[in-house]
Every structure is written in structure tokens, then in C-alpha cells.
Amino acid sequence: MASIEKRGNRYNVRYRDPEGHNRRESFRTLAEARAFKIDTERSILVGEYIDTKARKTTIREFGEEWFQAQVWGDKATKDNRGILTNWVYPHFGAMYVAKVSAFDVKQWIKKMSLTLAPGTVALYHKLFAGMLRDARLAGLLTGSLPTDDSKLPEDRKPRKRALTQAQVAELAGLMPERFRAMVYVGAMAGLRIGETCALTERQLDMTFSKTLIIDQQWHGHGFHEPKTESSDRQVPLSAELADILSDHMRRFPPAGVDRVLFYREGEDTAVTPRALRDIWNELARPYVDVPADQETFHALRHHFGSVLLDKGVPMPVVAEYMGHTNARLIADTYGHAYKGRAELVHEALAAAWAPESTEAVAQ
Numbered sequence: 001m002a003s004i005e006k007r008g009n010r011y012n013v014r015y016r017d018p019e020g021h022n023r024r025e026s027f028r029t030l031a032e033a034r035a036f037k038i039d040t041e042r043s044i045l046v047g048e049y050i051d052t053k054a055r056k057t058t059i060r061e062f063g064e065e066w067f068q069a070q071v072w073g074d075k076a077t078k079d080n081r082g083i084l085t086n087w088v089y090p091h092f093g094a095m096y097v098a099k100v101s102a103f104d105v106k107q108w109i110k111k112m113s114l115t116l117a118p119g120t121v122a123l124y125h126k127l128f129a130g131m132l133r134d135a136r137l138a139g140l141l142t143g144s145l146p147t148d149d150s151k152l153p154e155d156r157k158p159r160k161r162a163l164t165q166a167q168v169a170e171l172a173g174l175m176p177e178r179f180r181a182m183v184y185v186g187a188m189a190g191l192r193i194g195e196t197c198a199l200t201e202r203q204l205d206m207t208f209s210k211t212l213i214i215d216q217q218w219h220g221h222g223f224h225e226p227k228t229e230s231s232d233r234q235v236p237l238s239a240e241l242a243d244i245l246s247d248h249m250r251r252f253p254p255a256g257v258d259r260v261l262f263y264r265e266g267e268d269t270a271v272t273p274r275a276l277r278d279i280w281n282e283l284a285r286p287y288v289d290v291p292a293d294q295e296t297f298h299a300l301r302h303h304f305g306s307v308l309l310d311k312g313v314p315m316p317v318v319a320e321y322m323g324h325t326n327a328r329l330i331a332d333t334y335g336h337a338y339k340g341r342a343e344l345v346h347e348a349l350a351a352a353w354a355p356e357s358t359e360a361v362a363q
Contacts, residue, residue: 002037004030013037017051043142057140059100059131060093066131073225083124087112092128097135102146109150118155125150162306163187163299167288171300174284179276181248182262183284185212186300188241190322193273193297194218195226201259204245210237214323218270223258231323 002015010026011033017023027033063084072080091108092100105128112121129147136145163171172183185196194217203213211234216223226232237245245261254261256268263271277297285295301322308318319325 004033055098057097059095060089087124097140100146105146113153118153122152163303170288171284178252181244184244187303189235190301190304197270197273199261201254212237230325233323235321
């Protein structure tokens, strides 16, 4: 049990922490001392005790230590630094970690929702929740987290309508010959634009396994590691795409020290995503009738995911080959591609419970 004693004009609370160490806290008024005594006794009793020094650690102080301890790629490090600086610290930075409440988080979500898309809000919330989980491991929090039951805004964007094979072929036909194969790489392998620009001869496995090894992307002014850990992957190389790339390399041999596949005439370095977007926007996109939400080079990646799902490839497999961290994102983005999925369920159940099937089970 804790005790209170008066020393001069101060009131001291003496107690033992859960590890048996003698502790003392001093207060100006008796009311403050009594409140601390009651709270300390309760927290020790229910296993929620937090060291007094730890209670005074702010989100910004812990956040900086936590940030330095993370193992992220270059892009993730830069992006997450921006999230902390621009969105987490302005709202929570001066708060003590132990004092952040669910209501504080609710206000933060509301503020973000005024200017950010639902998916972005969810991403920033996930980062902050991960920080608080580690704060609990560090002894700065106990019990449930203020982010555990957060209600995030719903994404009410309409489902994306994927490009058709005919539209992909039409777009490819409008691109300069040396960049035509890039369209098929996006549509038949699902690569992001930075991954496509960074393709080198080394990444093509034309042997028995026939795969594209995605272990780098073009970002800024050079090659960098993939966007996320899950983006470092191997994608099956179809016979059709292998033929397209073989023909491309015969006509435009890999160039430069890195043996890049796609480069401007007279150059030996990879064409940049910005340059490719300019070419796409000038020569291809305006002349093909495609949905308004499928006008970017990234639409080719949506085509890839939609085709796989439409042909019955399981969501986790599609997520793996597209470099996504989870299948839920695939469901949210490409759910439209499950043409007749209800019918597939009906057919599966009908086949399982057909009279001959149930008779076989009974026997």
C-alpha cells in the first residue's frame, strides 16, 4: 500500500512498484497526492502500473526512438517520416504516450478524413497503431490501445473497371516500338511503372522456371529496392510475354552497364517513369476509348489483377504476384473481377450436395 507524508510544504507519496523497488513522488497539494496514491494502488492491483518517468514520455519522444529502430526500405522510410512529421506529431506529439485516449484518436481520424482519402487515413492509422503496440512492449502503455476499436472512414469509390485485352493491344500499338513491350509487361506481369522502367536482362529467367525477378524499381534518379518487402517477388513469365520480350531484345538489345531493357534512342540508361508517362499521355491515352479511372499506365496493372481473378486464381496468389501485403486489398480493388462468383458458389454446393454425392457419403 502507498502512504502519504507531509514534508514542509510538500506531500510525498511512498510506495513499492511491482518489482519491489521503493518509489516516491512529491506533490504541492494533498489532493494531488491522494489522487496519485489511489491511481497508483489501483494500477498495481490490476497490473496496469507504468513507471512515473515512462508516464512522462511524449509521443514525439518515443516516436523518434521507434522510428530509428525500424527496418524499412528507402521509400518506406521517407514516406513514414512524412506521415509522422505531417500528421502524427502535429496532433499527438506533445501528448504523453500513456495519456492518448480513444477520443483523441477519433478526433485525429476526423481531421484527416477532411482532406485525405479513406485508404490513406487507414494507412496512417495503421502506422500510428504499430507505434503504440511497440510502446506497450516498451512499458509505456498497458492494456488495450486507443487505436484498437477505431472506426475508419469507408471507401465508397466505385469499383475499378479493368481494361480489356483489345484496349491493351490498342494502347501498345500507339506507343513507340521501343516502348511497346512495356505495355505488355504491365498488363501481363502486373508490374508497377517504376518496376517496369527498371527491368534489366538479369531479371529475366527464360529457362525452365520462366519468371520475372522483381527486386528493384526506378525511383528518383536511379535503381532502388522495391516499394515494400512484399514487392520483392518473382512473377510467372507467360510464354506470350516471353516471346514479346525476346523479340523486343532482338530489336533493341539491352543497353548500358546495367543492361536495361527500355531506354531512349541514343541513350544507355533506363527510361524514367516521368518520361514514360509523358509518352503515354501524348501518344497513347488520348486516342483509346477507356474508362476515366483507367487512363494511367497503372491501369495495365489493374488489368493483370482482374484477369487472374476472373480466371479463378485465388486472391492470396494474386496478392503475392502483384506485390501486395494482403489479399484484402485485392478484394477491395478488384472485387468486380469475380464475374459470376455467386454462381460459382451455387455450382460448388450443388455438386457437393447432389443426390449421388450424399449417397456416396452415406455409404
